[in-house]
Amino acid sequence: MYEPIRTRSVHSTAEASRFPHRSREEELDIQLAGHLGALLAVTDELGDDPAAERIAQQVARLRGAPPARHAALTGSSPTTLHRRAHALAGRALLVAASRADTAAAILAAERMDAHAAAVAPAQPAAAS
Template sequence: MYEPIRTKSVHAHGPHRSREEELDIRLAGHFTALLTVTDELRVLAPAAALDDAAARLALRVERLLGHSPLRAAPTEGVADAAHVTALHQRAHMLAGQALVVATQRGDAPSTALAAERLHAHAGFLFP
């Protein structure tokens, strides 16, 4: 009939994360992705507001994970308006995702940061 399973299940025992830990990891991931896009925007369209946002995003990720986020080196290039708009769209989407997770966590500082970034990128996209 059926041959018995001879290997251990990939769903076997082991340490499991709590819901809060999973939400922390997801939120840190969204903020790290948002930080990467923010760093790209800082190179293509420098602004003090973006510098401030990048610093606060990095600090928030550090508080969530316990260590500084990995940061990719932004690409050098010409500030093509279509590319800058696409980056703002991506940042807007990431900020929205972070806002949802931060709200689920009940994390007021993260919720405020995500909402602020969502509003800032929406201001660029929908003047």
């Protein structure tokens, strides 16, 4: 029917074992720094400087260097930016929870709340 493979697998060569591999924690750090970096860009565009500074501190902690920041404006509406920031904060929260990073998880949850409040329609006063 078919002939068995007689050559060695390219995935199990001695050459492959010489390359460094990252641990799960290192991979999660990279993911978290990436999500927070993207959140930082949106937060900068929204002009929320205090929140941006807190996010930048977390990115610097994870990367070991301060994040690169620029004022690239997308021209999106504030509502769109808040929705994007909410989604990014949610992703950061998931990764922070996976790696048990309490500081980043709290920051991400606070940012989610802030962005959700920014897009929520004004709630009518409760009738007494």
